[in-house]
Amino acid sequence: MSQSIVVIAEHAEGQARPITYELAAFARTLQKEMPSPDIKIVIIGDAVDSVAQAIARRTGLNVFAIRVPDLAGYNAEVYKNVLTDVLTDWRPSHVCAAHSTQGLDFAPGLAVRLGAACVTGVEAIVKQDDRICFRRAVYGGKIMADVHANSPMVLLSVLPGCFAPDPRDAASPGSVKQWTMESAPERSFSRGIIRKDANASAVTEADVIVAAGRGIGDRDHLDLIYRLAALFPKSAVAGSRIVCDNGWLDYAQQIGVTGCTVSPNLYIACGISGAIQHVSGMRGSGFIVSINTDSKAAIFNVSDVCIVEDLVTFIPILIETHEKRCEASGMNP
Ligand SMILES: Cc1cc2nc3c(=O)[nH]c(=O)nc-3n(C[C@H](O)[C@H](O)[C@H](O)COP(=O)(O)OP(=O)(O)OC[C@H]3O[C@@H](n4cnc5c(N)ncnc54)[C@H](O)[C@@H]3O)c2cc1C
Numbered sequence: 001m002s003q004s005i006v007v008i009a010e011h012a013e014g015q016a017r018p019i020t021y022e023l024a025a026f027a028r029t030l031q032k033e034m035p036s037p038d039i040k041i042v043i044i045g046d047a048v049d050s051v052a053q054a055i056a057r058r059t060g061l062n063v064f065a066i067r068v069p070d071l072a073g074y075n076a077e078v079y080k081n082v083l084t085d086v087l088t089d090w091r092p093s094h095v096c097a098a099h100s101t102q103g104l105d106f107a108p109g110l111a112v113r114l115g116a117a118c119v120t121g122v123e124a125i126v127k128q129d130d131r132i133c134f135r136r137a138v139y140g141g142k143i144m145a146d147v148h149a150n151s152p153m154v155l156l157s158v159l160p161g162c163f164a165p166d167p168r169d170a171a172s173p174g175s176v177k178q179w180t181m182e183s184a185p186e187r188s189f190s191r192g193i194i195r196k197d198a199n200a201s202a203v204t205e206a207d208v209i210v211a212a213g214r215g216i217g218d219r220d221h222l223d224l225i226y227r228l229a230a231l232f233p234k235s236a237v238a239g240s241r242i243v244c245d246n247g248w249l250d251y252a253q254q255i256g257v258t259g260c261t262v263s264p265n266l267y268i269a270c271g272i273s274g275a276i277q278h279v280s281g282m283r284g285s286g287f288i289v290s291i292n293t294d295s296k297a298a299i300f301n302v303s304d305v306c307i308v309e310d311l312v313t314f315i316p317i318l319i320e321t322h323e324k325r326c327e328a329s330g331m332n333p
Pocket residue numbers: 099100101104140212213214215216217239240241242243254255256257258259270271272273274275276277278281291292293294297309310311312
């Protein structure tokens with residue numbers, strides 16, 4: 001087993017996804033804790049040459065472009081087949097994938113095939129008694145756990161938004177090596193991507209975001225969220241994934257790792273627990289106010305103002321108070 005780090009690039013439509021560069025930054029941070037390890041980036045696809053070149057230029061790391069003929073987009077079976085062969089040969093100590101829908105689709109199964117440990121949702125690297133540990137949230141972000149893997153190889157899924165990549169190209173580009181591997185999926189096929197005709201710009205460009213979580217309890221309570229948002233100019237309504245999964249809001253309004261990343265001046269989180277997948281999409285907000293009935297909700301850890309109240313009672317009082325004040329001062333509410 002070599003002390004080396006392998007990064008699995010995530011890409012779509014001829015471009016590396018931003019998380020690929022965050023994974024490279026994560027690998028560089030990990031590299032500093034280890035005795036002179038080597039870092040390799042692997043990218044898999046049918047036509048990945050130009051994206052491999054772009055990754056090598058930006059990161060300065062060596063990229064291995066594995067061409068799988070006729071591989072249309074991402075396929076978990078093919079990724080697991082190809083990576084099992086390559087990583088069995090290389091035997092790296094650390095394999096880094098994105099903590100994304102895609103990464104979580106193939107990384108745990110790949111770890112089983114390689115007999116490796118798997119630590120998901122990694123947010124930080126910490127040293128404890130000279131051992132490298134990976135920090136991840138448990139119990140919906142209420143507690144952080146530092147996990148040390150005892151196995152010679154460990155697969156890590158790294159949360160987006162935790163490791164900032166260098167915004168410039170590296171001083172000297174890495175090399176790109178290419179080879180072809182045959183692998184055809186037997187059990188699952190991609191039939192293409194259907195894009196929704198929705199745009200997320202209202203959310204990403206808003207100065208104020210009022211976000212609804214499962215704690216709103218009922219679709220009808222969304223009215224409260226819209227009324228609260230209407231008090232602010234250039235505001236937008238957003239939500240947690242559960243609210244979008246329920247069909248209460250559009251996916252273009254979802255905040256988090258699998259939704260939008262936002263940084264408005266003010267973010268009001270209503271009935272949102274603060275799961276790390278949500279927080280990583282909004283923790284860059286200027287000022288965060290959270291309303292939650294649970295005084296120990298993880299969202300309070302990243303909030304400037306924590307309101308322990310039932311939102312169904314609190315928001316109407318807040319709106320009413322604001323309207324009365326405006327009336328008293330002759331301002332438009
Ligand atoms: C790969 C992956 C990707 C994911 N991507 C995302 C993502 O992009 N975005 C995202 O949001 N999630 C994402 N998730 C889901 C995430 O893990 C959480 O499940 C989700 O964020 C929880 O949503 P929530 O806070 O609305 O609901 P819950 O966790 O159920 O929290 C509801 C909160 O409301 C509070 N509450 C209840 N009633 C009231 C009331 N009357 N007044 C005030 N507060 C009340 C409760 O105390 C609780 O804290 C992802 C998960 C995975 C595995």
